[in-house]
Amino acid sequence: MINKEINRSQIYVDVAKLHIDCIKKGFLPSLGVKFLALLYRCIDESNFSTLIVKYKDCQLIGFVIGTLDHSKLYKKMFFYPLDLFIALIPIVFNLKKIIKIIEIRKHMSGSKRSKYSKAELLTICVHPDYRQQGIAVDLYEKLSNYFRSVFVYEFVIIVGQSLKANLFYKKRGVELVDEIQVHPNINSNLYIQKL
Numbered sequence: 001m002i003n004k005e006i007n008r009s010q011i012y013v014d015v016a017k018l019h020i021d022c023i024k025k026g027f028l029p030s031l032g033v034k035f036l037a038l039l040y041r042c043i044d045e046s047n048f049s050t051l052i053v054k055y056k057d058c059q060l061i062g063f064v065i066g067t068l069d070h071s072k073l074y075k076k077m078f079f080y081p082l083d084l085f086i087a088l089i090p091i092v093f094n095l096k097k098i099i100k101i102i103e104i105r106k107h108m109s110g111s112k113r114s115k116y117s118k119a120e121l122l123t124i125c126v127h128p129d130y131r132q133q134g135i136a137v138d139l140y141e142k143l144s145n146y147f148r149s150v151f152v153y154e155f156v157i158i159v160g161q162s163l164k165a166n167l168f169y170k171k172r173g174v175e176l177v178d179e180i181q182v183h184p185n186i187n188s189n190l191y192i193q194k195l
């Protein structure tokens with residue numbers, strides 16, 4: 001769901017930058033703007049995921065990303081080998097980051113994650129200047145409508161236990177069903193939102 005007046009490539013860069021600004025300690029943001037912008041392009045172009053953005057006066061103020069199948073997410077990036085190669089240059093020499101990528105892959109195909117719906121809210125972010133104004137609720141509702149439109153009536157949310165966003169999700173009526181470790185020593189809550 002994209003604002004047609006803004007160039008698509010610019011939207012992917014804007015989303016990558018807002019993600020990095022909003023979740024500074026997250027692993028995905030540490031992969032850099034180029035990697036994230038390519039990932040969001042793939043998400044937007046695929047028929048199993050969605051990128052919903054909200055702009056005000058040409059400034060990105062919030063976005064949400066959801067997928068119908070979390071396990072297919074990164075495969076689509078191989079359709080753009082040159083862009084992927086360029087995005088990976090700063091990462092390939094960083095062993096810690098490579099290990100974390102492998103951990104994410106293992107988590108995605110792991111038996112614990114496989115017990116639950118493949119549909120997932122991957123990230124929601126609102127620009128700090130626009131918080132507490134109901135923007136995230138609006139994005140969340142739009143994502144829920146996307147899932148309903150493809151007859152998906154529950155989705156997973158995995159969020160680090162230390163993040164304040166847990167309170168946001170609890171207010172939306174999610175059910176805490178599990179605790180999961182995508183990376184060692186970092187506990188995340190696994191919620192299910194029923195629609």
Ligand SMILES: CC(C)(COP(=O)(O)OP(=O)(O)OC[C@H]1O[C@@H](n2cnc3c(N)ncnc32)[C@H](O)[C@@H]1OP(=O)(O)O)[C@@H](O)C(=O)NCCC(=O)NCCS
Binds near residue numbers: 126131135138159167
């Ligand atoms: C979580 C986040 C998306 C909420 O955005 P927002 O636009 O401020 O949320 P809303 O204004 O729509 O708030 C909806 C409700 O959640 C509550 N809420 C929102 N952020 C909250 C927070 N940090 N702590 C406690 N409650 C919060 C609001 O009080 C509001 O409650 P109400 O409906 O009773 O009034 C935003 O704080 C953010 O971008 N955080 C950083 C990124 C992040 O951690 N994302 C989640 C991980 S994927």
